[in-house]
Amino acid sequence: MIFIDACFKKPTPYTPVWMMRQAGRYLPEYMAVRTKAGDFLSLCKDYKLASEVSLQPVDILGVDAAIIFSDILVVPLEMGMKLRFEKGEGPVFDEPIFTLEQINALDTQKAVKNLSYVYDALSLTREKLPQDKALIGFCGSPWTIATYMLEGKGSKNYAQSKRILYENPELLHSLLDKLTQTLKLYLEAQIKAGANALQVFDSWASALEKEAFFEFSFSYMLEISNFIKQNYPHIPVILFPKGVSGYLAHIKGDFDVFGVSWDTPLELARDSLSQHYTLQGNLEPCRLYSKQAIAEGVKEILSIMKGKNHIFNLGHGILPDIPVENAKYFIRLVQESSAL
Amino acid sequence: MIFIDACFKKPTPYTPVWMMRQAGRYLPEYMAVRTKAGDFLSLCKDYKLASEVSLQPVDILGVDAAIIFSDILVVPLEMGMKLRFEKGEGPVFDEPIFTLEQINALDTQKAVKNLSYVYDALSLTREKLPQDKALIGFCGSPWTIATYMLEGKGSKNYAQSKRILYENPELLHSLLDKLTQTLKLYLEAQIKAGANALQVFDSWASALEKEAFFEFSFSYMLEISNFIKQNYPHIPVILFPKGVSGYLAHIKGDFDVFGVSWDTPLELARDSLSQHYTLQGNLEPCRLYSKQAIAEGVKEILSIMKGKNHIFNLGHGILPDIPVENAKYFIRLVQESSAL
Numbered sequence: 001m002i003f004i005d006a007c008f009k010k011p012t013p014y015t016p017v018w019m020m021r022q023a024g025r026y027l028p029e030y031m032a033v034r035t036k037a038g039d040f041l042s043l044c045k046d047y048k049l050a051s052e053v054s055l056q057p058v059d060i061l062g063v064d065a066a067i068i069f070s071d072i073l074v075v076p077l078e079m080g081m082k083l084r085f086e087k088g089e090g091p092v093f094d095e096p097i098f099t100l101e102q103i104n105a106l107d108t109q110k111a112v113k114n115l116s117y118v119y120d121a122l123s124l125t126r127e128k129l130p131q132d133k134a135l136i137g138f139c140g141s142p143w144t145i146a147t148y149m150l151e152g153k154g155s156k157n158y159a160q161s162k163r164i165l166y167e168n169p170e171l172l173h174s175l176l177d178k179l180t181q182t183l184k185l186y187l188e189a190q191i192k193a194g195a196n197a198l199q200v201f202d203s204w205a206s207a208l209e210k211e212a213f214f215e216f217s218f219s220y221m222l223e224i225s226n227f228i229k230q231n232y233p234h235i236p237v238i239l240f241p242k243g244v245s246g247y248l249a250h251i252k253g254d255f256d257v258f259g260v261s262w263d264t265p266l267e268l269a270r271d272s273l274s275q276h277y278t279l280q281g282n283l284e285p286c287r288l289y290s291k292q293a294i295a296e297g298v299k300e301i302l303s304i305m306k307g308k309n310h311i312f313n314l315g316h317g318i319l320p321d322i323p324v325e326n327a328k329y330f331i332r333l334v335q336e337s338s339a340l
Numbered sequence: 341m342i343f344i345d346a347c348f349k350k351p352t353p354y355t356p357v358w359m360m361r362q363a364g365r366y367l368p369e370y371m372a373v374r375t376k377a378g379d380f381l382s383l384c385k386d387y388k389l390a391s392e393v394s395l396q397p398v399d400i401l402g403v404d405a406a407i408i409f410s411d412i413l414v415v416p417l418e419m420g421m422k423l424r425f426e427k428g429e430g431p432v433f434d435e436p437i438f439t440l441e442q443i444n445a446l447d448t449q450k451a452v453k454n455l456s457y458v459y460d461a462l463s464l465t466r467e468k469l470p471q472d473k474a475l476i477g478f479c480g481s482p483w484t485i486a487t488y489m490l491e492g493k494g495s496k497n498y499a500q501s502k503r504i505l506y507e508n509p510e511l512l513h514s515l516l517d518k519l520t521q522t523l524k525l526y527l528e529a530q531i532k533a534g535a536n537a538l539q540v541f542d543s544w545a546s547a548l549e550k551e552a553f554f555e556f557s558f559s560y561m562l563e564i565s566n567f568i569k570q571n572y573p574h575i576p577v578i579l580f581p582k583g584v585s586g587y588l589a590h591i592k593g594d595f596d597v598f599g600v601s602w603d604t605p606l607e608l609a610r611d612s613l614s615q616h617y618t619l620q621g622n623l624e625p626c627r628l629y630s631k632q633a634i635a636e637g638v639k640e641i642l643s644i645m646k647g648k649n650h651i652f653n654l655g656h657g658i659l660p661d662i663p664v665e666n667a668k669y670f671i672r673l674v675q676e677s678s679a680l
Contacts, residue, residue, distance in 0.1 A: 159659055162626035166633040206583075209624045209655075210605045243546075246585030246605045265550045265586045284549040286502035293506040315549075319499055 003065040003134035004196055007236030007256045007278055009309045015302065015338035016064035017331055018136075021317030022057040023069045027324060029056050040085045041077075044070050047120035054125045058133055060324070061331045065134040065197070068122050068190075072140025072201060075182060076149050078111040089153065096152035096160075103175050108182040115186060119193035126194030137195030139186055139224075141202035141241070142179035143217035149175065158207040165216060172216060180220045184227045191232050199238040199259065200224060206243025213247055225255040238280060242316065248272040262315020266304045274308045282315035283330070288322040294330050302338055312338070343405040343474035344536055347576030347596050347618055349649045355642065355678035356404035357671055358476075361657030362397040363409045367664060369396050380425045381417075384410050387460035394465045398473055400664070401671045405474040405537070408462050408530075412480025412541060415522060416489050418451040429493065436492035436500075443515050448522040455526060459533035466534030477535030479526055479564075481542035481581070482519035483557035489515065498547040505556060512556060520560045524567045531572050539578040539599065540564060546583025553587055565595040578620060582656065588612040602655025606644045614648045622655035623670070628662040634670050642678055652678070 003016040024030055030053050037043035044050060054069045073091050077083040081093050097103060118137075126135050139145075148154070150161040150172075164172050187198050200221050205213055218241065225237045240259030244251075249272055251258065260269045260281035269279055283301060287293040301312070312334045318327065343356040364370055370393050377383035384390060394409045413431050417423040421433050437443060458477075466475050479485075488494070490501040490512075504512050527538050540561050545553055558581065565577045580599030584591075589612055591598065600609045600621035609619055623641060627633040641652070652674045658667065 157626075157659070159626060159661070162624075163629045166627055166630040206603060209602050212624075243583075243603075246603060246608055262549050263546060263583075263586060268586055284502075284552075286497075286499060287506055289503045290506040319497070321499070 001064075001132055001134045001196065003311065004236060006309060006311050007197060007238070009278055013339060014335050015305075015310050015312045017312035017334040018063040018065040018067065019057070019061075019314050019318050019327065019331075020067075022061070022063060022067065022327075023053040024318060025320035026318055026322045026327065027056055027060065029053075029060065040071070041083070044074055045117045047117045047124060050117070050121040051124040051128065054121065055128055058129065061328050062335070063133075063331055064335075065136050066125060066129055067136040067138060067199070068118065068125060068195070070118050070121070070138070072138075072145055072203075073148060074115060074118065075111060075139065075179070075186060076106070076145060078114040079106040079108065079182060080110065081106070081149065091148060092153045093149060094152070097146075097149045097175060100171060100174055103171070103178055106178055106182075108178065108185065111182055112185045112189060115189070118186075119189050122190055122193035122195055126196075134196045135194060136197045136199055136238075137187065137190035137193075138199040138201060139183045141200050141205070141217055142176040142183065142220040142224075143208070144202050144204045145179055146172070146175050147204050147207065158204060162207070162212075165212060169216075176216060176220050180223050183224050187224065187228060188231070191228075191235055195235070197236045197238065198228060199240060202239070202241040205241035210247050210250070213241070213244065214250060217241065218251070218253075222253040222255070225253065229254045240280070245269075252276070257311065259313070260315065264315075266301055270304060270308055274305075278309035278311060279305065280311040280313050282313065285314045285316050285319055285322075288314070288318065288326050288330060291326060291329055294326065294333065298330070298333050298337065302334075341404075341472055341474045341536065343651065344576060346649060346651050347537060347578070349618055353679060354675050355645075355650050355652045357652035357674040358403040358405040358407065359397070359401075359654050359658045359667070359671075360407075362401070362403060362407065362667075363393040364658060365660035366658055366662045366667065367396055367400065369393075369400065380411070381423070384414055385457045387457045387464060390457070390461040391464040391468065394461065395468055398469065401668050402675070403473075403671055404675075405476050406465060406469055407476040407478060407539070408458065408465060408535070410458050410461070410478070412478075412485055412543075413488060414455060414458065415451060415479065415519070415526060416446070416485060418454040419446040419448065419522060420450065421446070421489065431488060432493045433489060434492070437486075437489045437515060440511060440514060443511070443518055446518055446522075448518065448525065451522055452525045452529060455529070458526075459529050462530055462533035462535055466536075474536045475534060476537045476539055476578075477527065477530035477533075478539040478541060479523045481540050481545070481557055482516040482523065482560040482564075483548070484542050484544045485519055486512070486515050487544050487547065498544060502547070502552075505552060509556075516556060516560050520563050523564050527564065527568060528571070531568075531575055535575070537576045537578065538568060539580060542579070542581040545581035550587050550590070553581070553584065554590060557581065558591070558593075562593040562595070565593065569594045580620070585609075592616070597651065599653070600655065604655075606641055610644060610648055614645075618649035618651060619645065620651040620653050622653065625654045625656050625659055625662075628654070628658065628666050628670060631666060631669055634666060634673065638670070638673050638677065642674075
């Protein structure tokens with residue numbers, strides 16, 4: 001698989017490419033399945049439909065890897081928290097975490113068992129996926145998942161989570177540790193179900209100042225990565241802490257691929273990190289509104305990464321109103337122009 | 341004025357300090373005036389009340405500078421756009437900008453004239469403010485103001501503004517140019533009314549990838565700054581593009597102070613910029629929830645900036661639920677420990 005080769009810094013005939021949130025609302029075929037499923041969570045829990053939408057971007061766009069369709073918040077859901085998705089509001093936990101008692105009540109074993117719909121979706125997808133395409137499993141970072149559990153919903157400034165961080169850091173560490181232990185087992189089960197690579201999404205890394213990022217987020221991501229690399233060295237681990245361009249000089253540890261968000265100049269990430277890691281990224285997702293902007297962005301990124309280990313991707317998820325034609329153009333352009 | 345001296349890199353007996361959004365909801369005295377005024381916009385438009393709340397943090401906390409109480413969106417409001425503030429939703433323009441015709445209809449002269457309530461608030465505040473305290477006038481950056489005019493309201497990803505940026509950059513440049521010409525005259529009038537220093541807030545700088553930031557935001561901020569520095573060299577100009585830690589190496593131009601947001605490691609900003617500029621910032625605002633976190637943060641920042649030109653501030657606005665006692669502790673701690 002060219003994607004896996006790139007993760008492990010082996011030579012590839014062209015730069016492999018996929019898109020975060022590629023199984024998503026910009027695809028009419030996804031919308032059709034989503035409508036059939038009912039709501040978002042029902043789609044996550046129906047392994048056949050989840051597998052179907054995971055495969056769509058491979059068939060329709062020709063991306064080099066599928067990522068399993070799911071959501072980072074199925075983990076706290078199956079640990080025992082009540083989760084609902086509200087239109088326009090996003091995910092909501094009606095009973096956010098305030099106490100150690102609540103944290104102790106979260107059930108790791110139950111979660112790892114109940115998440116079988118994710119494992120089933122992975123197995124079915126791996127079975128149907130062409131042999132040369134990789135299947136990516138994933139989870140949210142402990143910090144990013146914790147922010148939702150602490151805020152109760154998406155937040156503009158994560159003030160509640162950070163209030164706890166500064167007022168009661170031990171409580172936050174307890175929650176992060178519980179999540180970390182759960183996520184290790186969750187990712188292990190994903191490997192056993194057929195995942196060829198794993199990505200840890202730290203979408204709210206940028207909510208943390210430097211010291212706090214390394215203490216409360218990155219260290220837990222590394223703990224997860226170390227566990228995978230020690231036990232499953234053939235499975236590449238991708239870490240994606242979003243928006244940490246100021247912290248690049250301090251990133252180190254045992255993982256394979258560093259995901260670069262669009263706000264980080266790729267030349268900075270290259271100079272700091274590409275000696276040790278394959279870099280993944282980082283086209284600004286809004287460039288997909290315009291073919292000219294795609295062409296200019298792809299050309300620049302390929303030029304910056306020339307001779308370095310690189311997986312092409314957007315620098316964040318694809319937006320719902322991107323024309324499918326432009327997404328196709330992007331994927332084809334990367335594959336063709338990097339092969340020259 | 342110690343604040344102005346620090347802007348101009350003159351020695352000061354201690355590190356001057358103020359807080360972004362210091363005239364704000366965390367102060368009971370502010371809430372009392374706000375209730376008297378009715379809604380937020382009415383408070384902006386009542387120059388006596390606006391002046392009263394601008395002075396409160398100087399009296400209550402002993403900060404070294406007052407910033408005039410206003411909002412960056414009074415400019416598009418007075419250029420002719422209908423603006424309302426919705427509870428929980430923030431500012432809303434019911435008729436966002438889509439066309440050149442709409443941009444051409446925006447009225448610079450009318451705005452500069454109608455904004456007299458801001459100038460009156462500045463004059464009254466300067467009159468009442470102790471001689472050793474500076475008065476800061478401000479505006480939003482053209483890009484940041486434009487995002488509101490294009491999105492119609494606050495946005496999570498600025499997709500509409502960036503769609504225009506990539507699809508129709510000329511239209512965006514027209515809007516930014518119109519705003520820039522207006523803001524020059526607006527800031528000039530603020531100087532004439534008594535402002536001792538000016539800050540340009542680019543709150544949504546971080547919505548732009550590097551090239552786009554310099555083309556669509558920073559160049560316009562510099563145009564404004566150049567105009568001020570050429571005509572009013574005794575007035576320091578502070579630029580505050582939030583969240584650009586990856587772009588520091590490319591920041592240059594004619595201004596005096598660079599505002600560092602909390603997400604930017606201060607040592608990076610110091611190494612890139614403090615040879616040419618005074619740095620302002622950058623305590624993580626959530627540290628104000630805890631006195632211990634304040635003490636640790638203040639100590640570290642003073643140590644990083646030792647021997648360099650520095651104005652202490654938060655790295656973003658103070659949050660509404662910060663205890664006043666902690667804000668007082670922060671201000672006093674900076675003034676006392678930097679004097680040693």
